[in-house]
Amino acid sequence: MGKIERLLKELTTEHKEFLNKMKEFQERLEKEFSEETVEEIIKFLDEDIERHAKKEEEDLVDAIEEADANFDSGALIFGHQTLNDGIDDLKTAFEEYKNGKADEKEVIKYIDRVFILLKDHFVEEEHYLFPDILKLDLEI
Ligand SMILES: [Fe+2]
Ligand SMILES: [Fe+2]
Known part of the structure; x- marks a missing residue:
């Protein structure tokens, strides 16, 4: 198995783990709504998802190049920027909730x-991006 194929498999496995985690959250x-759960979700986004994105932006991009x-x-x-904007919006809503300016529904939204x-x-990565990238691995 080439380096790219190995990385793509690892990233796809992580996607599955993240989907399970999101379902559980x-x-x-x-x-029951709790601040602790929201804090855990933000930690998950800042740490697990961030680490995963770095693996794509650094390790995978290096292997592609x-x-x-x-x-x-x-x-x-490119897709990660949209995600980061969404994460920032969630953090803002949670701050507003803690200051009594937003309700639970807003945070959940x-x-x-x-x-x-x-x-x-x-889905975009697994169906479009990764298959295109995998072709590079098979060509060399
Ligand atoms: Fe990914
Ligand atoms: Fe990604």
């Missing part, structure tokens, strides 16, 4: 939005 919030210097890896990074962005992003 949403079930917990449905049962080794295989084909002309491959446009911009698409890989932004969590749902980030999770939808993430799910769509994983």
Whole structure:
């Protein structure tokens, strides 16, 4: 297995783990809203998702450039900006909630939005980006 194929497999496995984690978070919030759960979600986004994004932007981009210097890896990074904007909006809503300026529903709305962005992003990577990248691995 080439370096690119190995990385793509690892990233795809992480997507599955993240989907499970998001489902678990949403079930917990449905049962009972708590600040602790929201804090855990923000930590998950800032740490686990951030680490994953770095793996794509750095390790995967390096491997792609080794295989084909002309491959446009911009698409890989572009989607992350939308995600980061959604995460910032959630953080703002949570701050407002803590200051009594927003209610639980508002916070949940932004969590749902980030999770939808993430799910769509994983689908885009697995269905379009990763297959294109994998071709580079098979060509060399
Ligand atoms: Fe990504
Ligand atoms: Fe990813």
